[in-house]
């Protein structure tokens with residue numbers, strides 16, 4: 001019998017996930033065109049390894065949010081209720097998962113094996129036991145140790161998930177391209193490793209785990225650990241290959257000289273919707289889900305002066321995103337360093353909008369982007385249609401509704417101004433004699449946007465995007481009698 005591939009498993013679990021689309025005409029300028037090459041066999045082999053699967057019918061979940069009131073782990077600037085709301089949203093993102101009940105419980109010892117003191121843990125156990133329909137408990141902490149998970153599972157008779165495993169499941173459901181799938185496979189390695197440790201502890205109680213496998217000189221545990229290490233190296237190797245391919249695409253894009261604008265922001269703030277509105281790319285699928293977008297995709301759009309720009313859609317951020325996931329996904333954000341401008345989209349209707357902004361700025365700082373790029377950030381306040389009587393407060397930001405289309409022209413103008421600023425280009429209109437060499441010179445040295453032939457005299461108004469040095473040369477060479485800038 002053949003093992004189900006991860007793809008089969010994904011199709012089974014993620015009932016509402018649309019099938020991966022092909023990048024056809026009008027589609028995204030994708031970094032992963034889905035073309036088959038010699039590496040495909042290798043990728044498929046890696047992704048076919050059997051991974052822990054989710055039950056097809058989903059889970060009925062009880063959410064526990066440990067509220068830390070004192071000490072270093074106390075959450076500032078937010079409340080238990082808001083963090084609980086995010087935990088609920090995370091669970092609801094998973095197809096067929098349902099929140100049955102939830103509780104915010106305070107703890108003074110979040111580092112305890114059982115997260116809570118004896119009394120509160122007892123209360124929690126009684127509560128869970130009183131709800132027999134529950135199949136899983138989501139403990140809203142970044143990462144539970146293998147031992148904690150094991151003891152909680154035994155106490156409650158249900159599966160136990162932490163933020164890491166929940167986010168990992170969501171990522172698995174939403175991954176479309178090879179690169180995203182490989183990144184998830186990589187993020188799963190620590191998970192498999194801790195599962196192995198658990199298994200080993202269990203085997204060892206029966207005296208099995210440390211026995212040598214006949215003739216191999218390796219114990220069962222050593223063999224498993226070696227296989228996992230080999231798997232990790234293979235995944236890293238495959239990702240490196242894809243990265244090199246991406247670098248190639250990047251240089252090709254550079255040669256075409258389209259300015260690149262990275263659209264970034266907290267998950268579900270409306271990045272994909274905004275790009276769809278700015279480009280009219282109908283292939284884009286915004287969804288009311290956390291982490292709907294896992295792949296970096298590029299989409300061409302046109303600004304007011306007919307300048308073509310490339311918008312890059314990126315993975316959304318989440319506060320306290322588990323470390324391993326950050327590490328495996330930061331590669332997808334590498335390209336941001338090569339963009340000309342960053343647009344930071346904020347869901348201004350969200351109760352946590354201020355915290356979300358701080359979180360995004362924090363991640364941006366940690367990505368070690370060039371200072372010039374960090375200074376270029378354009379802040380967009382999205383979803384203004386959801387805020388009653390919205391009135392813009394900050395003149396440096398642009399207020400839009402990506403869904404209704406409000407404010408998009410203003411945003412495009414701001415992007416254009418910023419692009420011209422950082423690239424040192426300007427838009428100029430020259431009146432040239434069509435019989436002379438100017439027009440072909442401009443075609444060679446600048447980007448011609450429009451040629452407007454005047455009715456008489458064989459003249460034309462030519463609008464170009466031109467670098468300051470080319471502009472200087474043009475004036476010197478041809479000394480146009482009339483030229484004006486926009």
Ligand SMILES: Nc1nc2c(ncn2[C@@H]2O[C@H](COP(=O)(O)OP(=O)(O)OP(=O)(O)O)[C@@H](O)[C@H]2O)c(=O)[nH]1
Nearest residue numbers: 268269270271272273286287288291292293316402
């Ligand atoms: N009312 C309203 N809803 C919006 C607006 N912009 C986006 N949305 C909704 O917000 C949800 C998330 O939108 P997406 O564009 O998928 O958000 P995203 O930032 O790409 O999310 P991730 O890819 O998951 O990080 C969708 O249900 C959109 O319809 C807006 O201006 N107004």
Ligand SMILES: [Mg+2]
Nearest residue numbers: 271272292293
């Ligand atoms: Mg998106």
